[in-house]
Each structure stands twice: as C-alpha cells, then as structure tokens.
Amino acid sequence: MPNMSPKKNEMPAQEANIRNQNFLEVTLGYSEEQAIDEAKRCLNCKHKPCIKGCPVQIEIPAFIQEVAQGNFEEAYQIISLSSSLPAVCGRVCPQESQCEEKCVRGIKGEPVGIGRLERFVADYHNAHVTTAPQKPQPNGHKVAVIGSGPAGLACAGDLAKKGYSVTVFEALHLAGGVLVYGIPEFRLPKSIVQKEIDTLKELGVTVETNMIIGKTVSIDELMEEYGFESVFIGSGAGLPRFMNIPGENLKGVYSANEFLTRVNLMKAYKPDSSTPIQKSSRVAVVGGGNVAMDAARCAKRLGAEVTIIYRRTEKELPARLEEVEHAMEEGIEFKFLTNPVAINGNAEGWTTSIRCEQMVLSQPDESGRAKPVRLENSEFDIEVDCVIMSIGTSPNPLIKSTTEGLDTHKWGGIVANEETGATSRKGVYAGGDAVTGAATVILAMGAGKAAAKSMDEYIHGIGE
Amino acid sequence: MYQILRKEALNPTVTLMEVMAPMIAKKAEPGQFIILRVDENGERIPLTIADFDRTKGTITIIFQIVGATTEALNHLNEGDYIHDFAGPLGRKTETEGLKRVAVVGGGVGCAIAYPVAKRLHEQGCKVDTIAGFRSQDLVILEDEFKAVSDRMFLMTDDGSAGEKGLVTDALKKLIEEGTQYDEVITIGPLIMMKFVCALTKKYDIKTTASMNPIMIDGTGMCGGCRLSVGGKTKFACVDGPDFDGHEIDFDEAIARSATYKPFERQAHTDVCNLFNMEVK
Numbered sequence: 044m045p046n047m048s049p050k051k052n053e054m055p056a057q058e059a060n061i062r063n064q065n066f067l068e069v070t071l072g073y074s075e076e077q078a079i080d081e082a083k084r085c086l087n088c089k090h091k092p093c094i095k096g097c098p099v100q101i102e103i104p105a106f107i108q109e110v111a112q113g114n115f116e117e118a119y120q121i122i123s124l125s126s127s128l129p130a131v132c133g134r135v136c137p138q139e140s141q142c143e144e145k146c147v148r149g150i151k152g153e154p155v156g157i158g159r160l161e162r163f164v165a166d167y168h169n170a171h172v173t174t175a176p177q178k179p180q181p182n183g184h185k186v187a188v189i190g191s192g193p194a195g196l197a198c199a200g201d202l203a204k205k206g207y208s209v210t211v212f213e214a215l216h217l218a219g220g221v222l223v224y225g226i227p228e229f230r231l232p233k234s235i236v237q238k239e240i241d242t243l244k245e246l247g248v249t250v251e252t253n254m255i256i257g258k259t260v261s262i263d264e265l266m267e268e269y270g271f272e273s274v275f276i277g278s279g280a281g282l283p284r285f286m287n288i289p290g291e292n293l294k295g296v297y298s299a300n301e302f303l304t305r306v307n308l309m310k311a312y313k314p315d316s317s318t319p320i321q322k323s324s325r326v327a328v329v330g331g332g333n334v335a336m337d338a339a340r341c342a343k344r345l346g347a348e349v350t351i352i353y354r355r356t357e358k359e360l361p362a363r364l365e366e367v368e369h370a371m372e373e374g375i376e377f378k379f380l381t382n383p384v385a386i387n388g389n390a391e392g393w394t395t396s397i398r399c400e401q402m403v404l405s406q407p408d409e410s411g412r413a414k415p416v417r418l419e420n421s422e423f424d425i426e427v428d429c430v431i432m433s434i435g436t437s438p439n440p441l442i443k444s445t446t447e448g449l450d451t452h453k454w455g456g457i458v459a460n461e462e463t464g465a466t467s468r469k470g471v472y473a474g475g476d477a478v479t480g481a482a483t484v485i486l487a488m489g490a491g492k493a494a495a496k497s498m499d500e501y502i503h504g505i506g507e
Numbered sequence: 508m509y510q511i512l513r514k515e516a517l518n519p520t521v522t523l524m525e526v527m528a529p530m531i532a533k534k535a536e537p538g539q540f541i542i543l544r545v546d547e548n549g550e551r552i553p554l555t556i557a558d559f560d561r562t563k564g565t566i567t568i569i570f571q572i573v574g575a576t577t578e579a580l581n582h583l584n585e586g587d588y589i590h591d592f593a594g595p596l597g598r599k600t601e602t603e604g605l606k607r608v609a610v611v612g613g614g615v616g617c618a619i620a621y622p623v624a625k626r627l628h629e630q631g632c633k634v635d636t637i638a639g640f641r642s643q644d645l646v647i648l649e650d651e652f653k654a655v656s657d658r659m660f661l662m663t664d665d666g667s668a669g670e671k672g673l674v675t676d677a678l679k680k681l682i683e684e685g686t687q688y689d690e691v692i693t694i695g696p697l698i699m700m701k702f703v704c705a706l707t708k709k710y711d712i713k714t715t716a717s718m719n720p721i722m723i724d725g726t727g728m729c730g731g732c733r734l735s736v737g738g739k740t741k742f743a744c745v746d747g748p749d750f751d752g753h754e755i756d757f758d759e760a761i762a763r764s765a766t767y768k769p770f771e772r773q774a775h776t777d778v779c780n781l782f783n784m785e786v787k
Binding site for chain 2: 214215216224252253254255258259260279280281282283285287291292294295297298300301304305309310315316317318319321391392439440
C-alpha cells in the first residue's frame with residue numbers, strides 16, 4: 044500500500060540558530076524508517092516521468108522500490124549504474140526543478156523526496172559497505188581528464204569502469220573542483236567528496252594535482268608526447284564576473300569564488316588556518332544563485348550580519364529552494380528588487396557601504412524572466428564592511444589560449460556537441476561549465492557521462 | 508612533493524631556493540610565477556620564477572621573509588620537500604624585438620627582474636639595469652645582474668652601497684643624458700613602480716610593470732588578483748602579471764595589497780614563536 048501522505052517526510056536538520064554558528068552539515072539525513080516510509084510514497088507509476096527530469100537518467104522508481112523493501116544496497120547498485128556521485132547529488136541537485144518536478148505525487152501535494160532518498164542510499168552504502176569495488180579488466184587504452192570537478196569525475200568514473208587507464212589532472216592541490224572549493228562543508232561535507240574520489244582511485248583512476256593544463260602541459264603534449272588517445276576538458280567555469288561599478292576594487296570586496304575558496308578549500312573558517320579572511324560585521328552578497336546562498340551562509344557562520352541583494356523577486360531566485368529556505372531560517376536578510384550601483388569606502392580604502400537602487404519588474408527579457416528596470420530617484424545605502432559579488436563567471440581563457448584549433452564561442456565557452464561533447468579537435472571532448480557557463484553539478488555530470496560514452500566510441504572507431 | 512636542491516641566504520631576509528620541478532622548468536619563461544604551499548595545511552602563495560634550468564629540471568625562487576608562509580618556507584632546508592608547487596603561471600614578459608631596455612628592480616623584486624634582464628641580454632638587447640635597495644646588507648644578485656647588463660647601476664637609500672638615491676634618480680639621469688630606450692621594465696615595490704611609471708610617462712617611454720597582487724588559485728578562478736588597468740578590471744594571473752605601467756591604477760593596487768597586513772603580521776609572529784619554541 045502506498046503511503047498517501049501529501050507531505051514529504053521531513054529531513055532532520057540542525058536547529059537554525061545553532062547551525063548558523065558552525066560548519067557542520069545542516070541536514071542530517073533520513074533514518075532507515077523515514078527512508079522506507081518516504082519510499083512508500085512512490086506510486087511506481089508506469090511512465091516514470093521522474094527519470095526524464097534526471098540529467099543522468101537514474102532508474103528512480105526502481106531504486107525507490109528497493110528502499111521501500113529495505114534493500115538499501117540493492118538500491119545503491121541501481122543508482123550507481125547511472126551516477127558516480129550519488130552522495131553528492133543527493134545533497135546538491137536542484138531536485139525541485141528536475142526529477143521531483145515531474146513526480147506525479149507533486150500534482151496534489153509534495154513530490155516524493157527523491158533527492159533525500161538518493162542521499163540516504165548513498166550514505167547507507169558508504170557507512171556499511173567497505174569492500175573496494177572490483178577493478179575492471181584493463182582495455183589497454185589511455186585517456187586524460189582535465190579538471191576533477193563533477194564533469195571530470197563522472198567522465199573518469201565511466202571510463203574507468205570500461206577498463207580505460209584514466210588520469211585526471213587538477214590545477215589545485217586538492218581534487219574535487221567546485222565540490223571542494225565552492226560548496227561549503229555544511230552543505231556537502233568534504234569527507235563525502237573525498238570518499239567519491241577514493242572510490243575512483245580504487246577503480247584505478249590516477250589523480251595528478253598541481254597540474255595546470257594549458258600551462259604545465261598542453262593538450263597537444265598530452266596527446267602527442269604522453270600518449271593519451273582522447274582528452275576530456277571539464278575545466279569548470281572560470282573568471283568571476285564583476286558589475287563594473289565604482290568601488291568594486293575596494294578592500295572588503297570579494298568575488299564569491301575568492302571568498303568561498305578561502306573559506307572552504309583553504310579552511311579559513313578554522314581558527315588555526317594560515318589563510319586569512321576578513322572579519323566582517325556586516326556583509327552584502329550580490330546575486331541570487333546557489334553560490335550566493337553559499338557565500339551568504341558562510342559569512343553568517345563567520346559571525347556577520349548578512350544581506351542578500353537580488354534585483355528580481357523571491358520567485359525568480361535561481362538558487363535551489365532548500366538553500367533559500369535554509370538561508371532565510373538562518374537569519375539572512377533578503378533585499379529583493381534591489382540593484383547595487385556603487386560601493387563606497389573610507390580614506391583607507393575599506394568598504395563602508397553599498398549604494399543600491401530599487402527595481403521594478405517589467406516585461407520578460409530574452410532569458411524569459413521578467414526584466415528588472417530601475418526606479419528613478421530610489422537610491423539608498425546599506426552599511427556594510429564587506430561585499431561579495433556572486434553574479435556568475437565567464438570562461439577561463441587558459442586552455443583556449445594554449446590549444447590550437449579548439450573552437451570557442453564568442454563569449455568564450457568551448458564549442459562542444461551537446462549530445463556527444465565532441466569539440467572541433469579530433470579526440471578532444473568537453474563538458475560542464477567550461478562549455479555551458481556556470482550551471483549545476485548534475486548537468487556537468489551528465490555532460491561528463493555523455494563524453495565518456497563518445498570517447499569510448501571514438502577510441503573503438505565507432506561513429507565519427 | 509618538490510625537493511629543495513639548494514638553499515642560500517642572499518641577505519638576512521631574502522632566501523634563494525632551487526627546487527626540483529622538471530615539468531615546470533620545461534615551460535618556464537621570464538616573468539612567470541609559481542604557486543606553492545609549504546605543507547599540507549599551508550596557505551597558497553604566488554612567487555615569481557627567478558631562474559630556471561631546463562636541463563636540470565629546476566626552478567629557482569627568491570623570497571623575502573614577510574609572513575607566516577615565507578617564514579615556514581625559510582625553515583625548510585636542502586633535501587626537504589615543498590608540498591605543492593604549481594606552474595608556470597601567468598604570461599611571459601614580452602622581450603621580442605627590443606633593442607635597448609632599462610630594467611628597473613627594487614628589493615626582492617630584483618629576483619624577478621633578473622630573468623628578464625638575462626633573457627633580453629641573450630637576445631642581444633642592450634640592457635641597463637638599475638637595482639635599488641634600502642641598504643648594503645639587503646643587496647642581492649649584484650654580480651648576476653652585472654653579467655647580463657651593459658651597464659649596472661646599484662642604488663641604495665642610505666648610500667651604503669652603490670650610489671645614494673632612488674632608482675628613479677638613476678633612470679631620470681640616464682634618460683636625460685640621452686639614452687633612447689624602447690621600453691622600461693620595472694619590478695619591485697608598488698610605490699617604486701608607481702614613481703618609475705610616473706617618470707617614464709613624462710618622457711613617453713613605454714613601460715611594463717610586473718604586478719604581484721594577492722592571489723589564491725592563480726588560474727583565473729578566484730578574482731583576488733584583480734587590478735584596474737586603463738579603467739578595466741584585469742586579472743594578474745591570466746592577463747598579467749605584466750601590464751602597461753601607464754595604465755595601472757597603482758593607488759588602488761597599493762590599498763588592496765594591504766588587505767591582510769595585520770593578519771600577516773600576527774601570523775608571522777605566531778609562526779616565529781612556534782619555531783622558537785621548537786628550538787628551545
């Protein structure tokens with residue numbers, strides 16, 4: 044009998060006023076009982092709309108049925124056929140606009156908590172199953188993956204499972220890409236990312252850190268001198284964007300990437316860290332995406348009063364619903380329909396306030412969203428000593444500028460076939476933010492998986 | 508892990524290290540930099556490549572002990588390992604086609620000026636080097652510069668070595684004597700570069716300044732190294748570190764570079780105390 048409750052099982056979480064002072068994980072995950080009860084809400088409907096909403100096409104109803112019967116490891120095996128990072132995706136995917144958006148139960152009530160179940164299954168597996176995965180039979184082919192973020196890891200995982208000798212090249216000192224420098228510990232514990240990377244290593248994947256492809260070694264050298272038959276570029280988003288408003292280079296103005304890298308990758312939130320971070324009392328975060336929420340919630344945990352400044356309304360916020368809710372619960376203030384026009388500073392060059400103007404929404408623009416337009420004579424100042432710009436990124440020029448014949452779009456992204464990941468260079472594939480501009484972890488993973496399939500076909504002379 | 512093959516104290520606060528890093532040595536060019544972390548929990552800091560040897564596979568770094576990381580680095584010895592060492596980063600200094608150049612270095616910045624002067628010299632360019640220091644005990648690379656320069660002018664603030672005066676005094680004199688430079692390349696403290704650029708602007712001589720702002724990843728991700736150049740935001744790690752000195756907003760760069768001064772001072776004291784305790 045399905046559980047016909049209109050509401051999802053709530054996920055236990057740390058109390059908002061306690062968690063906003065620590066970096067421990069916010070949500071605590073389902074218990075076995077809660078997971079089974081939630082799984083029973085799935086109607087196991089014939090047309091499985093949820094799968095269509097999943098960028099990597101996990102057999103969602105099948106894994107949920109296993110959970111409903113208490114077969115958690117079986118459920119894990121079903122998920123891992125499609126996803127190499129379930130513990131990550133269960134935590135950071137925007138489920139409400141993917142699988143859960145399509146769930147039939149969502150028509151009258153809340154959809155099945157697919158993301159929470161995925162997380163439960165992955166955590167159960169990680170806690171209970173310690174046997175190393177079986178190493179695949181080597182197939183004698185050598186491939187390279189540039190970047191160890193979600194796109195690269197997904198691509199490496201799929202290729203390793205097919206028996207390829209895979210080397211992942213990472214520019215930073217630690218593998219994981221945005222999962223370690225961008226997404227904070229309280230949303231995605233680093234131990235979980237490490238566990239996923241360890242699993243890949245057990246499959247035989249080599250990870251080379253401190254290797255800046257395009258600088259230390261070029262793509263041409265990887266293929267010609269080092270014998271990699273095919274290369275996947277998953278080098279991520281790139282340069283942070285700024286608004287080009289006066290005062291943006293004052294002391295106390297960060298890009299979200301810099302702020303998050305200091306806090307997460309370099310552990311500046313720990314008192315004994317050797318990486319400095321400004322001790323701010325009032326912080327403004329400009330932007331409304333997941334990165335903005337992450338930056339705001341980190342700043343809050345470092346002890347500041349935080350305001351998120353967003354030029355549209357709550358309805359248009361691009362961040363995951365759960366992150367917005369969590370941020371609000373944690374006491375972060377939101378100023379909607381507000382747009383910065385300048386940052387003011389004192390004589391020593393420190394930020395003192397951010398000047399904003401009021402916006403109103405007008406007709407939809409080319410993005411399909413209502414366009415914010417400025418309201419005349421509506422300027423006002425918010426007193427802050429730190430501003431974090433979180434308005435997106437533009438592609439990194441490093442690989443483009445050092446790889447002959449690699450076509451890029453006018454805006455800098457690598458040109459790659461949407462389905463295969465093929466670039467203008469034979470044997471070179473690309474995916475993730477380097478191709479699409481900043482998007483989500485799961486879309487990057489989907490692109491990595493698609494490229495892995497194409498690379499396999501390319502090396503075996505199929506297609507092309 | 509990257510082994511230190513040679514360590515030499517150039518003066519009480521400036522140390523040279525030759526580090527085994529064959530892949531970086533193969534690619535390194537004058538003007539580029541590396542990012543290192545001394546140990547597992549260390550901070551990432553950029554340091555300019557002072558020299559490289561492609562045959563031996565080594566990179567030479569020269570650093571001034573100012574903060575906790577450089578202090579900790581200085582406590583490593585020959586045979587020890589640096590945990591992370593990544594590069595070469597940034598664009599190389601453009602030296603092609605130059606016939607007569609003044610290389611103006613200040614303090615530990617001379618470590619960066621040296622490979623540039625050397626490259627220019629190798630290309631048959633006439634090089635006048637002006638190297639400035641506070642006093643005699645801080646002088647570095649004097650003989651090295653002499654070997655690659657047509658003329659070498661050593662300046663000290665107190666006159667304890669070379670001539671008493673600022674690098675700009677020497678440069679001004681050379682220009683006014685009628686030396687025609689294709690370009691002036693300057694590397695050193697921001698305030699020095701600011702005045703060098705102000706001087707050359709008066710004489711309308713193309714000037715390149717090598718910037719060394721706050722930086723974390725060095726690959727164009729964090730945006731910490733941004734500068735205003737010609738009114739536009741540029742990133743030193745991917746667009747630089749060399750920029751047109753007449754276009755740089757030095758005042759802004761000077762302010763930004765001081766962001767973590769109090770933190771650095773405190774961290775340096777802490778690390779020193781830690782090492783002192785170990786010694787006891």
